[in-house]
Amino acid sequence: MSQTPKTNKASVLSPERTFSYEERAIPTLQSERDVIVRVVATGLCGSDVHYWQHGRIGRYEVTSPLILGHESSGIVVSHGSKAHVRTGDRVAIEPGIACNVCPPCRSGRYNLCKEMRFAATPPYDGTLCAYYRVPTECCYRLPSHVSLRDGALVEPLGVAVHGCRLAGDLQGKGVIVFGAGPVGLLCAAVARAFGAGSVVVVDIVQARVDVAGRYGATGTYLMEAGQSAEENAGALAEMHGFEDGADVVLDATGAAPCLNCGIHVLARGGTFVQVGLGRPSVEVPVGQICDKEAVFKGSFRYGPGDFELAVQLLDSRRVCVDGLVTHEFGFEGVEEAFKHVAGRGGIKSVIFGPEVDVQDAKKSH
Structure with a gap:
């Protein structure tokens, strides 16, 4: 070296x-x-x-x-x-x-x-x-x-592992990941490695959603800046067959439009995990969270076993x-x-x- x-x-x-x-x-x-x-x-x-x-x-x-x-x-x-x-x-x-x-x-x-x-x-x-x-x-x-x-x-992969573990059992579940940066793409890869049936990656940059398929995404959605959260959620659900909403949403952006859209597209009884941070305070549709009796979890860095599992996922090539x-x-x-x-x-x-x-x-x- x-x-x-x-x-x-x-x-x-x-x-x-x-x-x-x-x-x-x-x-x-x-x-x-x-x-x-x-x-x-x-x-x-x-x-x-x-x-x-x-x-x-x-x-x-x-x-x-x-x-x-x-x-x-x-x-x-x-x-x-x-x-x-x-x-x-x-x-x-x-x-x-x-x-x-x-x-x-x-x-x-x-x-x-x-x-x-x-x-x-x-x-x-x-x-x-x-x-x-x-x-x-x-x-x-x-x-x-x-x-x-x-x-x-391995460090950002550990962040993704922690967020996906907080989401619970992902086997066969429909997952939406907001943000196609490093952590978002790694969340998609880990979700697929954990058995998710479908993983849709959302971003506002075409070049980023274009590469999402290499990291586990089964589909993508280019979010329209001029549309409301409800409109984007509706278009996203229709495009990818989430008639009843997504079982799990992972937000790796921290951006209010993504949080709002994610909560609107979440299924009743679904789980929303906030993996990325943007502004310290944002407005969210708490009425939607209550109406759906959704689980909203914060995710902070990584904990026991997350780094070890991240390395194991790389070692087995389940994550590339x-x-x-x-x-x-x-x-x-x-x-x-x-x-x-x-x-x-x-x-x-x-x-x-x-x-x-x-x-x-x-x-x-």
């Missing part, structure tokens, strides 16, 4: 929302369960771009220099005696470290831990650097046929991520990559770590 960096070069976002490069201390093992990973590839997420553009997300504000990035894969370079991975292992990194003692953690919902130390969420640094330290339970060996570049997609990464950037092109994602270019953009051999990072092993 090219020459091993001798410094921990990092891309740092200032409180003034400008990028610079700094030499940070190379992390060292702090416990017998620690693992040091050389970061090879990091996918850019909407939250990263939001911190760059606005300096905050909700109560989390960039008040001091912050390393962004949390969708990463890499190679183990050192580990403690109680780690389950070994030097040279290719791994996906789960970027959140829970306290393991609070009520949510103890009840098996560590994603709801109030003390969660999540990468690239202030004040905790992320993974756009050469080396990163995580506990062994946050490392997942990649299947041999999955490249390190595509290994960065080929082609999701449409744009690649070297470590010196971090700001260019952020501008590209902000402009909604392609599907998924990946930044390679410092001194990474790009061709090697794109190979399976």
Whole structure:
């Protein structure tokens, strides 16, 4: 993987929302369960771009220099005696470290831990650097046929797995996914892998719905911006045979028009899972939710077993991520990559770590 960096070069976002490069201390093992990973590839997420553009997300504000990035894969370079991975292992990194003692953690919902130390969420640094330290339970060996570049997609795949698991038994069900970005397409792929009878992907961009069939979609719908939620829901239902509505709706956009349309097209007694976030507050047709006695669930990151299942889906090839990464950037092109994602270019953009051999990072092993 090219020459091993001798410094921990990092891309740092200032409180003034400008990028610079700094030499940070190379992390060292702090416990017998620690693992040091050389970061090879990091996918850019909407939250990263939001911190760059606005300096905050909700109560989390960039008040001091912050390393962004949390969708990463890499190679183990050192580990403690109680780690389950070994030097040279290719791994996906789960970027959140829970306290393991609070009520949510103890009840098996560590994603709801109030003390969660999540990468690239202030004040905790992320993974756009050469080396990163995580506990062994946050490392997942990649299947041999999955490249390190595509290994960065395990994190958003974990988000999709979590959302689909919240939807319940999908065997034979009719599913609609709003949003044909990375998470939406992965939700479609996971829903099909979980046995959904039909999966329709909805978006407002023709180029995005055009690729949905490669990721599990049995049908698509190009949402009309000039139509009401009821009109779009009616056209969607008629086009794809949802006479009684869809059993499950997964929204990966957070956009009010999608929420409204999704609730209108949902079957009576159906389940709506909010996977993506847009504005913190949106208007929804609560009367429809009550009238249908629908189940409305929020989905937050991923929890126990989600990353492991994501890797298993890749290993068995029940989910394929080929082609999701449409744009690649070297470590010196971090700001260019952020501008590209902000402009909604392609599907998924990946930044390679410092001194990474790009061709090697794109190979399976």
